[in-house]
Amino acid sequence: MKHEEIRTVMVGIAALATTASCVVAGEDALADDWPGIASLQYAQGRSMMHECGATMISERWLLTAAHCVDEARIERNGTAAQYYRREDGMMQRLGPMRVAVGRTHLADDEDVKTYAVTALHIHPDYVPGEFERGSDIALLQIEAGYKGPYMRIDGLGFDAISLASDTYVSVAGYGNTEETSVAEGDLNARGRAVYAPSLRLQQASLPLLSLDACKAGLDAAIELHGLEQVYGDYSLGEHTVCAGGGEQDSCYGDSGGPLVVHDEYGEPIQVGIVSWGLGCARAGSPGVYTRAASYSDWISDITQLDEPSG
Structure with a gap:
């Protein structure tokens, strides 16, 4: 989730405490409960830096927030690298982008394979x-190999779900567990250092808010x-979903990650993408999520996945 004071990506480990968001007041999560959960990273030497969350929506396609990749570039080798814009307006390369998928713990899991991004x-x-x-939404294509x-994405292949205020939704990510927490680092099985606000996947349950309640909370926080x-x-509008405003929240580093509801079988359906908010878990200040169903036609057009029904 983007923060009101963070407008650019910073270099190095210190950046992870501000540009990458985790779940505040959440609990440990299992990647198996979050199909396709992913960590967008970039490499600096032998270190891997978590930057944003994402979800695999097919074997080659990844859904995330646009602000996570709006400075990224496809380079001459056909794969993406992350950049950031310096204060002088010049672009500085951070490193090649990689995607880690299905990790309960970004360093401890035995799986160390990551995937290059081939299209943005x-x-x-x-x-x-x-x-x-x-319109804070982006699609990334990765190299072949993920199986x-x-x-599942709301509205993609089936009618959009009706979302009522006070319905509880769930969010997960590797972001900050407190608004001012710092990055964690550890070595993975390959001996690479991996850094993230939270190396352990976190999850939380949040109430949906009406647009009126969301606007009131945001307006008050902006004025304050x-x-x-x-x-x-x-x-705000039909293209967004608002949730939270209490002790639990998404935070820096959770950007691009999934907001889900669960069907009658307990299986998750992604209804939102972590986008922005004013701070993390500040009383009365909600989080804003991109509404996935509002962009199902665009997702289908790009990916050639199931056309929305209806």
């Missing part, structure tokens, strides 16, 4: 650097922190 598709209505204006489970010039043009 950011929604055409997304304005770079202005995630609060909406694991993937997440004097952020009218930065966030005065934020957008």
